[in-house]
Structure formats: structure tokens, C-alpha cells
Amino acid sequence: MPALDLLSVMRRPGTALLAASGENSAWEVFSDPVRILRAHCIDEVEPLFYELERLTAKGFHTAGFVAYEAAPAFDSALTVHEKLSGLPLAEFAVYGHAPLTVGVPDDLGGHLHAPLEPELSEKEYGKQIADVLNHIHAGDIYQANLTFRCRSVETVYAEELFLSLAARHPVPYAAFLNFEECRILSLSPELFLESDGRRIFSSPMKGTAKRSPIPADDRAVAEWLAHDEKNMAENLMITDMVRSDLGRVCIPGSITVDPLLHVDTYGTVHQMISTVHGELPERVSLFELFSATFPPASITGAPKVRAMEIIRRNEKSPRGVYTGCIGVFRPGKAFRLNVAIRTLTVCGSHIETGIGGGIVADSTAESEWKEAVLKRRYAEIAPPPFRIFETIRWTAQDGYADAAAHILRAVTSQRYFSRPVDSSAIERGLEEVEANLRRGGTESATVKFLLDHHGNIEFEPGPGRGTWRAVPLRVLVSSDRTDAEDVFLHHKTTVREFYHSRLVSARAAGFDEVIFRNTRGEFTEGSISNLFIRQGSRWYTPPLRCGLLPGVERAHLLASLPAEEKLLFESDLRSADEILLCNSVRGAGTVAHLSWN
Known part of the structure; x- marks a missing residue:
């Protein structure tokens, strides 16, 4: 009916x-x-x-x-x-x-x-x-x-x-x-x-x-x-x-x-x-x-x-x-x-x-x-209708980047919200998308998949995106605060209006990204990125309890830099020797200019 x-x-x-x-x-x-x-x-x-x-x-x-x-x-x-x-x-x-x-x-x-x-x-x-x-x-x-x-x-x-x-x-x-x-x-x-x-x-x-x-x-x-x-x-x-x-x-x-x-x-x-x-x-x-x-x-x-x-x-x-x-x-x-x-x-x-x-x-x-x-x-509490999603980098040379990690994160979130999910169906869908990309002669792409509350999966291939690796990033510190208890900060969902609107405004003002603090004054993440800072020879990143996504690239950098989780405040960023932003599609980039709103 x-x-x-x-x-x-x-x-x-x-x-x-x-x-x-x-x-x-x-x-x-x-x-x-x-x-x-x-x-x-x-x-x-x-x-x-x-x-x-x-x-x-x-x-x-x-x-x-x-x-x-x-x-x-x-x-x-x-x-x-x-x-x-x-x-x-x-x-x-x-x-x-x-x-x-x-x-x-x-x-x-x-x-x-x-x-x-x-x-x-x-x-x-x-x-x-x-x-x-x-x-x-x-x-x-x-x-x-x-x-x-x-x-x-x-x-x-x-x-x-x-x-x-x-x-x-x-x-x-x-x-x-x-x-x-x-x-x-x-x-x-x-x-x-x-x-x-x-x-x-x-x-x-x-x-x-x-x-x-x-x-x-x-x-x-x-x-x-x-x-x-x-x-x-x-x-x-x-x-x-x-x-x-x-x-x-x-x-x-x-x-x-x-x-x-x-x-x-x-x-x-x-x-x-x-x-x-x-x-x-x-x-x-x-x-x-x-x-x-x-x-x-x-x-x-x-x-x-x-x-x-x-x-x-x-x-x-x-x-x-x-x-x-x-x-x-x-x-x-x-x-x-x-x-x-x-x-x-x-x-x-x-x-x-x-x-x-x-x-x-x-x-x-x-x-x-x-x-x-x-x-x-x-x-x-009235969470709006939403879907879980992941965006994966793909190249003809290397295939999908970290597909297993993206699937695991999506499956974990879907189960958290007591929704049905079939990881093998996601894998089969990604294989089909990849076959179509190769048949079309595509060299690089991003592939997004979305899961609704019934477990239905939608795939959206898109063009490849530029890397941040050689880009001196201009970043704005938002004056708007987030709530660390907001469940949608911890899961990648289509509930992104708060972040998206501020990113659009920041880009219109000439910035590449905007980063946030929670109501306790702790730095959390960017609208599309995780945050790392270096103090001397040590690297730090905010812990998940501050209200941020468990990023795929974040997990790599925690192990490879290596980095520790630590509460980060304004004084930490102002005195940092280096600031990095990262996500799994664009990689990691160095912040060249930080503007305080």
C-alpha cells in the first residue's frame, strides 16, 4: 500500500x-x-x-x-x-x-x-x-x-x-x-x-x-x-x-x-x-x-x-x-x-x-x-531521513583505494542504526561499476555508494578529484560550534547541511576548507577532512569522542606518521609547527594559511 x-x-x-x-x-x-x-x-x-x-x-x-x-x-x-x-x-x-x-x-x-x-x-x-x-x-x-x-x-x-x-x-x-x-x-x-x-x-x-x-x-x-x-x-x-x-x-x-x-x-x-x-x-x-x-x-x-x-x-x-x-x-x-x-x-x-x-x-x-x-x-529527537554513504577513489592503474575500509565503515554505521546491510552486494556493485569504467576507458574516477534504511544500494560514479598533496591549503576556522554527542558527526551520512553550507561560504571567500570546534572548544575536523598537527617531532589528531568521523586516511596517518590522539585547542593550532588535512579521495595536504573567523 x-x-x-x-x-x-x-x-x-x-x-x-x-x-x-x-x-x-x-x-x-x-x-x-x-x-x-x-x-x-x-x-x-x-x-x-x-x-x-x-x-x-x-x-x-x-x-x-x-x-x-x-x-x-x-x-x-x-x-x-x-x-x-x-x-x-x-x-x-x-x-x-x-x-x-x-x-x-x-x-x-x-x-x-x-x-x-x-x-x-x-x-x-x-x-x-x-x-x-x-x-x-x-x-x-x-x-x-x-x-x-x-x-x-x-x-x-x-x-x-x-x-x-x-x-x-x-x-x-x-x-x-x-x-x-x-x-x-x-x-x-x-x-x-x-x-x-x-x-x-x-x-x-x-x-x-x-x-x-x-x-x-x-x-x-x-x-x-x-x-x-x-x-x-x-x-x-x-x-x-x-x-x-x-x-x-x-x-x-x-x-x-x-x-x-x-x-x-x-x-x-x-x-x-x-x-x-x-x-x-x-x-x-x-x-x-x-x-x-x-x-x-x-x-x-x-x-x-x-x-x-x-x-x-x-x-x-x-x-x-x-x-x-x-x-x-x-x-x-x-x-x-x-x-x-x-x-x-x-x-x-x-x-x-x-x-x-x-x-x-x-x-x-x-x-x-x-x-x-x-x-x-x-x-x-527527529533525525531527518538519511542514507549512509562512502566515496572511494578509483584509477585504472590501481583500482579502488581502500575499498575494504570504506565498506567496513559503511557496514558498521548501517548496523549501528539497526539497518539491514549486505556487504557482498556492495562488493558486487563496485565490481560492476569498475567494469563499466574500464570499458569506457576512464583513467580516474570517484565512486560513491549510498545505503538507505531498507539496505538498498545506489552507486554514483563521478570524475576524479585533484590531490591535496602539492597544494598549499588556505583554511578557515569556523566560529560555529558542533555538538560532540551529535550522532551524525560520527557516521558518514547525507545529513551534511551544517558542514556543506559553511564549506560553500568558505570557498566563495577563497578558502579550500573550513575546520570546526565543538561546544567545549576542542578542535574536531574539517567539513570534508580530518585534522592533524605537528608539535616538534610529534603528531597529534583529535580523538573520536570530540565529534568527528573515523576517516580512512586518518587511520593510515595515525599509523604511518605516527600520530597520537589528543585534545586540541586554539593554542595548539596557533603554536603548531605544521598542520595537515586529509581525506581518502584527496590525500593529505599541508595548511599554508589559517584564518580565524
Whole structure:
């Protein structure tokens, strides 16, 4: 289904769009419901669930949500905010046909303009954390998941925004609901419950680490998370809760955990996940299942009843759909439900999301605030549509220069962004381009290849470019600063407008290149080059953590000069005995004139 057709379907009231299960990226589209089921008060939740069960037994499909505040319907001991304004406690659309499966469309460029502002300050959150910690130290609870809401006001096209966010942050349990009260956009990576009618699964997610923009460092962060005792203990605690919850309804002896403490990677964070398995008896109802398991253990605490009392006393507002669940119930007692985290509700021009984290005995207010605010980035960070690319020098005499290094860098970046890539297909494409160049009698060329988010490859041969080896370079120091944490500084992508515009201006003023500093005043790189300086007999180049590309020619010079990585500041360049700029197409050139903007 073309993107425009999908958008028109998504705009119809009652439409639901959910990520399809399995390895292939696809969406299940439910549209044109024959009925809507709503529960506006606690007493209406149980009848809704039995009606869901009756309808799916007759062959209907249903999709919708259960709000966190529906919890007392399943267990009257659970404490929540009493009033949930603007939303039912549960709502499901009923469809008389199976969903249509469609491919994932390209990024449509939607994003939020207004920032999502927290409903409380860091100081207020710190007071709430202190209260939770007092209860932990008193032995009342072991853990509590403390959250708050973030809101903004702006008019958005929710359908385009969802498809764009889903393209940029692919997750296995994403969902979009277009219901009467609001539209719900969920980018959840966490599975609450999934069943084929007999077997049931739950994958609690506890343990978070911010990703590094540098691939090698990023792998180290994931490895650290996998062995961090605090995160492991937190995950094990919640996993034991899920085992206990499912054990109340599953066949005795059927509960297993596999994998345990596995680390998955998403757009901005690494997450620790465990998966609990069990077998359901023939005669267990959906309501009984929810009575044993809802709300999800990962977003409440241990023990659940007492933790929810403390949560209710501290949190300022109802959670709504956030930390409830979103998903589908199918004929044959099959269902698939996410934990509704990383979820936006769009009601008119009012946009809301919830964020938070698990508080344990050694939690600190400062670290918990930072982790919570990091989680908000799923909606605020809007990387534009982009492709990974490499440009390789080719000559008839020597063939490609450093093709293997360029392919490796592109493959590493593609995998960093969780995109498919086939290195052998790149190699075959380069061989075909080379054959065409030789047939045409070309002596020198540059060959560019680009990779999109589907792994598709495009090749662009171009004319050869002059070397810098004998050129006295005129270089401008830009007054504009870069952010070392900007992921696009560490990967060669088509997101280059910042560099390109400044290079165009510099060349118009008679310069060959422009070089940059980050917000800490550390020199980083040129718009198309890496930077080296010589002080006496020693060569230095900025470390990758300053915010720069791991250049192919940079790697050669690090070994051949040899050079060391070192933070470089203005005083270093002003006192340098020699300055070199390099890239793999033009080689290395000496800076003859450096102009400070």
C-alpha cells in the first residue's frame, strides 16, 4: 500500500496500525470497525473483557488499549488516581475482517516542533524519589517505578508523525490508534503479553544505558550494561514478579525464562530484557489473566500493591494509556499486547507522554532524573531521513583505494542504526561499476555508494578529484560550534547541511576548507577532512569522542606518521609547527594559511 493510501486509511476513525510479529518489517492495518467497546468506569471493565472474549470467539478481531487506571477493576487492592480525564479506562475497536499487512513506508518527515515540558521540576522529582527511598530503606518495598508526564501544545499531523517516528526508531511493538477521544502513538519496545492460545510470553524490560555515537564505544556500553550488577538485580527482581504473576494462571511447572538478562539496542538506548514463558490451561479467561498480571510488573514495583500505593501518593497526575497496554485480541484466543511506554497521546492540540524509571535502594535523584529525561528523546529527537554513504577513489592503474575500509565503515554505521546491510552486494556493485569504467576507458574516477534504511544500494560514479598533496591549503576556522554527542558527526551520512553550507561560504571567500570546534572548544575536523598537527617531532589528531568521523586516511596517518590522539585547542593550532588535512579521495595536504573567523 503506498504511503499516501496508508495515511488516508490511518485518518479514518477507528483505524489501528500495529507492528506485525516476525522478522520482516511490516504493519497490520485494522480499519472500518463494526463496533467500539468502551469502559468509562471500573465497573464496566470486566464486562468489556468478557465481550472481547465472546466476539473473538465468533471470529472478530479487536484492537485497542487498557489504561493504567483500569488496574482496580482486576484487583481492588491496587491504588491509582481516581479520575482519568478525557479517556476511557479501556477501549477496543471491533473488526469484522482480518487486518491488511503492508510494508513499512519511508520516513515522511514529521516531527514535534514544541518541546515536551515536564510537569514537575528536577527538585520536585528528587523529593518524590526521597520518599520512595525512605520506604525502600524501611523495608516496605524493594522497588517502585516513579513517573511523570511531559506535555506540549501544538497542532500535529499525528499519522505522519507516527510513521516518521516509527521509521526512525524501529521497535517490535509499535502501535497507532485513531480513536474518538485522541490518537495514540506508541513506540514501545516492550512486550507485556503475547499468546497463541496455549503458550504465553512476557518480556519485562529493566535496565537502561544511553548509547554512544561511536560504534566501538557503543558496543562497550552494551557490554557494560549486560554485566552491571545494579541493572541485573533490577531486571531479576521484575522478572521474578512476572514469573509469579504468570504462575497464578499458567499450568504448574510450565514457567521458564529464556533469554535471561539479554541486552537489546534501540535508537537512543540499550535495554536489558528477559522473557518469561508459560502454558495456559484450557479454561482461563482474559479477565482472569489480566487480574493476575495487570498492570505490567516492570512499570509498578515490588511488591506491586504497596508500590502502587506509594506511586499514587507521589505522582502528580494519572498515567492514562502510558504504562497500560496496547494491542490486539484475535480469534483462537491469540493476542499481542505491548507495555505502553514511549507513548504519545494526541488530543486535539494537546500532546502528552510519560517518562520515569525504577527506583531501587542505591538510586540517586540526579541519575534518575537524567535517565528519565533521556527517555523523552524518543519523541523529541527527529533525525531527518538519511542514507549512509562512502566515496572511494578509483584509477585504472590501481583500482579502488581502500575499498575494504570504506565498506567496513559503511557496514558498521548501517548496523549501528539497526539497518539491514549486505556487504557482498556492495562488493558486487563496485565490481560492476569498475567494469563499466574500464570499458569506457576512464583513467580516474570517484565512486560513491549510498545505503538507505531498507539496505538498498545506489552507486554514483563521478570524475576524479585533484590531490591535496602539492597544494598549499588556505583554511578557515569556523566560529560555529558542533555538538560532540551529535550522532551524525560520527557516521558518514547525507545529513551534511551544517558542514556543506559553511564549506560553500568558505570557498566563495577563497578558502579550500573550513575546520570546526565543538561546544567545549576542542578542535574536531574539517567539513570534508580530518585534522592533524605537528608539535616538534610529534603528531597529534583529535580523538573520536570530540565529534568527528573515523576517516580512512586518518587511520593510515595515525599509523604511518605516527600520530597520537589528543585534545586540541586554539593554542595548539596557533603554536603548531605544521598542520595537515586529509581525506581518502584527496590525500593529505599541508595548511599554508589559517584564518580565524
